[in-house]
Amino acid sequence: QLVESGGGVVQPGESLRLSCTTSEVTFSTYGMHWVRQAPNKGLEWVAYIRHDGSKEYYPDSAKGRFTISRDNSKSTLYLQMKSLTADDTGIYYCAKDIRWGSQNYFDYWGQGTLVTVSS
Amino acid sequence: QSVLTQPPSVSGASGQRVTISCTGSSANIGADYAVHWYRQLPGTAPKVLIYGNDNRPSGVPDRFSGSKSGTSASLAISGLQAEDEADYYCQSYDSSLSAWVFGGGTKLTVL
Numbered sequence: 001q002l003v004e005s006g007g008g009v010v011q012p013g014e015s016l017r018l019s020c021t022t023s024e025v026t027f028s029t030y031g032m033h034w035v036r037q038a039p040n041k042g043l044e045w046v047a048y049i050r051h052d053g054s055k056e057y058y059p060d061s062a063k064g065r066f067t068i069s070r071d072n073s074k075s076t077l078y079l080q081m082k083s084l085t086a087d088d089t090g091i092y093y094c095a096k097d098i099r100w101g102s103q104n105y106f107d108y109w110g111q112g113t114l115v116t117v118s119s
Numbered sequence: 120q121s122v123l124t125q126p127p128s129v130s131g132a133s134g135q136r137v138t139i140s141c142t143g144s145s146a147n148i149g150a151d152y153a154v155h156w157y158r159q160l161p162g163t164a165p166k167v168l169i170y171g172n173d174n175r176p177s178g179v180p181d182r183f184s185g186s187k188s189g190t191s192a193s194l195a196i197s198g199l200q201a202e203d204e205a206d207y208y209c210q211s212y213d214s215s216l217s218a219w220v221f222g223g224g225t226k227l228t229v230l
Contacts, residue, residue, distance in 0.1 A: 033219070042121060043157075043165065043208055045219040059218040093164055100171045103212060104219070105155040109164040 007113030020077040020094030028072035031097035038090040123222035130228040136197040141209035149190035152212040159206045
């Protein structure tokens, strides 16, 4: 089970840190993603981190503003977001990565946390 | 718009069969990256329905099937049931964007 927290209402230009915790003892063995969904819109991948935190990946829309990190001792994933704009409004999901051959997909998702950027 | 193209909506009568298409390009589906499908019931998080083009996770009924050919993929749902009403998303990897990408989603209505 994955549980996100940290969402809320912030003003444009502000920062926010999201968390995703799990009770799974195997947390340190798999990569993790953040995926967001704007209101009544589709899904957008925003960040991925390897199981040991050694490498991070972002789409262009998140590079330079979002930072994904993890603390395996706490079985917790983070997403630090800065310089937020209205376009960042939406539900943010953490999702467990699973390998299929040499490729990845999103195996299990948390329930999401809502981020609203508004003045 | 999304890198992967899906029809915004499809519908079918209870018991019938419907298909949802997912069209990509030579940078994603056509580059031999696998296609995965997710179902999102209203107000809930997505769940994987099909992985690796045509594989069902345990617990997913065999009414759901996936296929892939060239730069496109399809999700077929047979024996439609009222509880199948949901949004369906395809997903793959795009080598030109170096990003995991989704289709725009398809809303299934069971008549």
